[in-house]
Amino acid sequence: MIKPYLFAGAAAVGLLAGCATEANRAPEPTYETAAKSEFVATNYRVADSLIAQFGSGAEGGPLIVATVVNIDALDQSSTLGRLISEQVSARFSQRGFSMVEMKFRSNVYMKRGEGELILTREITEVARVNKAQAVILGSYGMSGAAVYVNMKIVQPGANYVLAAYDYVLPSNNEIRSMLTRANR
Template sequence: MKAPALTACLIASVAAAGCATDAARQPAPEITYAQAANSELVATNYRAADALLAQFGGTSAGGPLIVATVVNIDALEQSSTLGRMISEQLSARLSQRGWQMVELKLRGSIYMRRGEGELILTREISDIARTNKAQAIVLGSYAVGASFVYVNLKIVQPGSNAVLSAYDYVLPANQEVRTMLGRNTGR
């Protein structure tokens, strides 16, 4: 290869590398409202609430339901933005389906840990349910895997702790979910 041709190739290579670096520095395009509306997280949590109700067998006339914060299975006293959001979406869906829901965030007497949400301790479930005349409590946990977040939900009868309904589902451990878990690992 002659010197001018070699020089041209080197300049082209450096320019191409510079373009690639510039492209890598570009921020990701912002999500649009249309793209946000197509997010599957809310729909997935709504399907989970519907599946719980389909198995439950209770009636909305039997008394309100209480939704506890969905917690980390490896540390039951801890939750995350994801766990709290799942709980909020479950409560919203149950309310949409005609169930009276007890909003625990408005009650000062409920055990609450700052930043964790409405974590209900086992010994408090019967008292809270009795005070609110609740027929059942929705409980849940999640486990974080390498590629997925596994969610388990149950409707439990206060007093006896009998499981009246249960549903398992899986969320992708994508960037959005990892961020809500506080595990923005950049996978």
């Protein structure tokens, strides 16, 4: 037979454990807190820096943005890499550059779940077909506390780097969650 005081004690411990778990859980983000994320603003600053280095190339033909890839596996990307590429492309477009939307092209190397990965040997041909003046590409590498990102504007054919920018993202929950969704 269970003694009443043991049952009451076990119930109290169970309630306290439930409260402790609820208290330790982070609150759901709201639209307001999500809007405070620095991720988009950071990628826009990257694009603005590349544009400042590249100059007024808006009249020189369209640009192509390749998916930002994992530096340790250049044929792989993640949600992080794809979002950086999309946001940099959006900022170039906002600044008056013509951008070739590669998702609608069937003649570009596309790996399911990876995005618009462009192999070096294909850059010249894709740029020629699209009359692109340059390709924006990048890579990221992870460390314990940060994700290091390198972005470049490269002249196809000659492979000259026309502009470059390095930056660091914190390895926080937001960034780590985008890195773990590599092949979805």
